[in-house]
Amino acid sequence: MTHGTGSRGPVAAGRHTVVVGGGLAGVTTALALADAGVRVTLLEGRPRLGGLAFSFQRGELTVDNGQHVYLRCCTAYRWFLDRIEGAALAPLQDRLDVPVLDVARPAGRRLGRLRRDALPVPLHLGRSLATYPHLSLADRAKVGRAALALKGLDLADPALDTQDFGSWLAAHGQSERAVEALWDLVGVATLNAVAGDASLGLAAMVFKTGLLSDPGAADIGWASVPLGDLHDRLARKALDSAGVRTEVRTRVTSVSHDGNGGWSVQVPGETIKADAVVLAVPQREAHDLLPAGALDAPERLLEIGTAPILNVHVVYDRKVLGRPFFTALGTPVQWVFDRTEASGLREGQYLALSQSAAQDEIDEPVAVLRERYLPELERLLPLTRGAEVKDFFVTRERTATFAPTPGVGRLRPGARTKASGLYLAGAWTATGWPATMESAVRSGVSAADAVLGALGRPRPRHLFEFEEAA
Numbered sequence: 159m160t161h162g163t164g165s166r167g168p169v170a171a172g173r174h175t176v177v178v179g180g181g182l183a184g185v186t187t188a189l190a191l192a193d194a195g196v197r198v199t200l201l202e203g204r205p206r207l208g209g210l211a212f213s214f215q216r217g218e219l220t221v222d223n224g225q226h227v228y229l230r231c232c233t234a235y236r237w238f239l240d241r242i243e244g245a246a247l248a249p250l251q252d253r254l255d256v257p258v259l260d261v262a263r264p265a266g267r268r269l270g271r272l273r274r275d276a277l278p279v280p281l282h283l284g285r286s287l288a289t290y291p292h293l294s295l296a297d298r299a300k301v302g303r304a305a306l307a308l309k310g311l312d313l314a315d316p317a318l319d320t321q322d323f324g325s326w327l328a329a330h331g332q333s334e335r336a337v338e339a340l341w342d343l344v345g346v347a348t349l350n351a352v353a354g355d356a357s358l359g360l361a362a363m364v365f366k367t368g369l370l371s372d373p374g375a376a377d378i379g380w381a382s383v384p385l386g387d388l389h390d391r392l393a394r395k396a397l398d399s400a401g402v403r404t405e406v407r408t409r410v411t412s413v414s415h416d417g418n419g420g421w422s423v424q425v426p427g428e429t430i431k432a433d434a435v436v437l438a439v440p441q442r443e444a445h446d447l448l449p450a451g452a453l454d455a456p457e458r459l460l461e462i463g464t465a466p467i468l469n470v471h472v473v474y475d476r477k478v479l480g481r482p483f484f485t486a487l488g489t490p491v492q493w494v495f496d497r498t499e500a501s502g503l504r505e506g507q508y509l510a511l512s513q514s515a516a517q518d519e520i521d522e523p524v525a526v527l528r529e530r531y532l533p534e535l536e537r538l539l540p541l542t543r544g545a546e547v548k549d550f551f552v553t554r555e556r557t558a559t560f561a562p563t564p565g566v567g568r569l570r571p572g573a574r575t576k577a578s579g580l581y582l583a584g585a586w587t588a589t590g591w592p593a594t595m596e597s598a599v600r601s602g603v604s605a606a607d608a609v610l611g612a613l614g615r616p617r618p619r620h621l622f623e624f625e626e627a628a
Contacts, residue, residue, distance in 0.1 A: 173613045176201065176423045176432040178410045178447070181209020182238065182595055183583040184438030185393045186602025187609075189241055192400035193618045194610055199430060200402050201423070203409035207397075208389030210555055211595060219501045220384040223553045224469045225493065225512040227347075231367050231375035232596035234603060242392040250379035257481055258343065260292050261537050262488040267291065272343075274373055280305060282373040292339040292487060297332075301340060304330040309370045311362045313590070319567035323361035324354030339487055344368070347485075347493060349592045350465045350514045350559040360562045360592045380483075383500055413437070413447050413580070421579055434612060436605045438583035441560065452577040458569045462586055463561035465593075466554065468516035470531050471497075473549035475506045478541040489534045490519075506548060509535070524552050559593030560586040573604040579612065581605045 173196055177188045180202030188200045206212060211226050228235045230250055239245040255273040270291045274282040280302075287298055307330050311318060323345065327337055337353055348364045349356045368376040381388055397404050408425050413435055416422040423430040437444045445459040453459070483495040493512045501508050511531065513519065519527065528550050535542050560566065570588040573581050583605035584598065591597035610617055 173197065173433040173615075174199070174431070175434040175436065175609055175613075176421070176430055177436045177438055177583075178413070178423070179209070179438035179443075179584070180204070180207040180404070180406065181438065181584075182211065182235075182389065182598035183209075183585065183602040183605070184436070185389070185397065186234075186238055186599045187436050187438055187583050187605045188397060188402045188404075189400055190603060190606030190618070191609060192397070192402050194606070194615050196609070196613065196615060198400075198402045199432070200397065200404045201408045201410055201425060201430075202404070202406045205407050206386065206390045207393050207404070207406065208386060209598070210558060211385050211389050213384035213386030213390075216549075216551065219473070219503060219508065219549075220386070221471060221501060221553070222381075222385045222497070222510070224467055224555060224558070225380070225495045225497075225510050226385060226595060227378050227380045228595055229368055229375060229379070230377040231371060232379075232594070234599040235594075235596045238595075238599045239388070242388065242396040244388045244392045247383045247388060247392075248379055248381040251377045253374070254377045256343075256378070257484040258292060258339070258487060259484055259538055260339075260487040261534075263291075272340075274376070277373065279370055279373055280309070283369065290340075293336055297336045300331040300333075301336055304332055305365070305370065308362055308365050311358075311366070313359065313363055313366065316359075316567065318359035318362055319357050320564055321358040322354055322564045323356040323358045324352070326358050326361075327353055343485055343487075346514045347512070348594065349562045350467060351562050352515055355515070356562050357564045357566055359567055363590060364592060380495070381500065410447065414449055415577070419578075432579075434579045434581065434609045436581045436583055436609065438602065438605065440557065440584060441586045444582060444584070448575070449577060449580070452575040452580055453571060454576065459571070462566060462569045463563060464557035465514075465559050465561040466516045466520040466556045467558035468513040468519050468527075469553045469555075470511040470513065470527060471508070471549070471551050471553065472511070472532070472535065472547060473503065473506060473508045474542060475546040475548050476541070477507045478535075478539050478545050479507060479509060484538075486538055489538065490530060491534050491538060494535075494538075520554055520556055524550070527552055562592050573601065573608045581608050 175191050175196050175198050177184045177200045188198045192198045213220050213222050239248055258270045259268050273286050275285055342352055345353055410425055412424040414422050421432045421435045437447055441459040441462050445456055448456050479496055485493045495510045497510045498508045572588045583601040585593040587601045589597045589600040
């Protein structure tokens, strides 16, 4: 059957837009357009919304495919949480506090903390850095100088994207230890790459925005419920309330001009007519759906690499960790989160290990990962030594993010294409951010803004409030 929007005269109210992809970028685009009075159809091939930030059932447990966090400076994602009425379910820390365990140190002296004071930038981190036990006195002084040099970089300078962060750190006196115990501790988790593999432009953006813009910018937030409750259930409720037609298990096979200045979107058994189409799908999928001539060099989308994230899930018969999360040095273990309550586990404790930049491990058999990680957890957490492992499993996202390699900036397209009425969204588009939930939401706002401009519709003011806040 065919859904049309009637005759195509001058741009009128209630034009129809099809959004392809129900991840955070697509849901944001759809909500923003519907809030502005545009008729929207959202199409998602999976049986659920949420893209790569989702949950699934494993027996009694509700499991997130991976641990996702956001920061107070993620103003777009915070707007998204407010819009779907989920902000209370993903609270932020009152004040940045990251416990860092170093297994190489003697038992009583393993714990260091990265935390902030209620002082202006950069003094808010001064005391924490001065007392951080995992760096020598000389390293701490040099870290402060490098941070000030980073603060002075101009993020608008395209030359930053051509350099790698690791070389810049080395040139600014950062030892291997400083990179491991500080720069990569933050960078690997946010960029999904070690410093030597990351664009200086993206790394500078992360550190300037997160640590050097506002004292509270790096306070960490994470969902106290399964991600599916937010990105699928609450998102669906918001879309329904906004009047969006949402179709899951609906894979788009082609997108083409219909000859009347509009678009035809093909799904099995149906052609959907639209005035505008937003492709809010990963870069390879977008490349395959793009009509000829929509981008000058569409092959560039295929040059945007991907990077994996591995998540290791361990359920113990008792409580082995007394804090909500920690990160570690001198071990393959990166970040460990307590997911007991969120997963619905009634007894024991469920820990999720988030392993970014996991190129070397992403295809390792579960048995090998179990042999590697259970002893590491025993080294880090003494209470695991007498505990029984009730369950051990792994989730793998082989293409979790785009790879933030030097030069990736010139490959990332903006929201607009050369084809009138066709737009792009996704964390991989030119948002200025690495592949985060924040980048995905920002891309959706940009795409919606472009569509509204083309349709001659006013921007809803509330939608862009976060830009003023940023």
